[in-house]
Amino acid sequence: MRFHTRKWVKPEDLNANGTLFGGKLLAWIDEESALYSIIQLENSKVVTKYMSEINFMASARQGDIVEIGIEVVKFGRSSLVLKCEVRNKMTRETIITVDNIIMVNLGDDGRPKPHGKTEVEFVKDRLAEAEANGDN
Known part of the structure; x- marks a missing residue:
């Protein structure tokens, strides 16, 4: 799993127990999933369709730095x-896992649109390919 984003837990991110508010963490996950999908699918029109059960395993406190890892399942x-x-x-301690997040690629009409992708692509590879083809 590649960890792309880090967040610093600040006072405004805390719940009444003084730990990271779960809703804030889920918002960070949703945003990271959207950004990852937009880059992979090369389309800014991507929405969250489904998020499976979540498993909170540990908490984070003010001042902690958390990192969000995303991996393609399918x-x-x-x-x-x-x-x-x-x-x-x-500490590398797992705070939360989410086994399935389904992101949907949309067309200009707002309806699901086939994306034609079958494997993870890295931007550096796309740039190298474009340069090799004289598309820069």
Whole structure:
């Protein structure tokens, strides 16, 4: 799993117990899933369709740095299925896992649109390919 984003837990991110509010963490996961999908599918019109049960395994406190990892589980016709792990950057302790997040690629009409992707692509490879083809 590749960990792409880090977040610093600040006072405004805490719940009444002084730990990271679960809703804030889920918002971070949803945003990271959307950004990852937009980059993979090369389309800014991507929405979250489904998020499986979540498993809170540990908490985070003010001052902790958490990192969000995303991995592709499957490419669907118009969807991308991801899994996510959030862990404490310093201790590597897992805070939460989400086994299935389904992101859907949309067309200009707002309806699901086939994306034609079958494997993970890295931006550096796309740039190298474009340069090799003289598309820069």
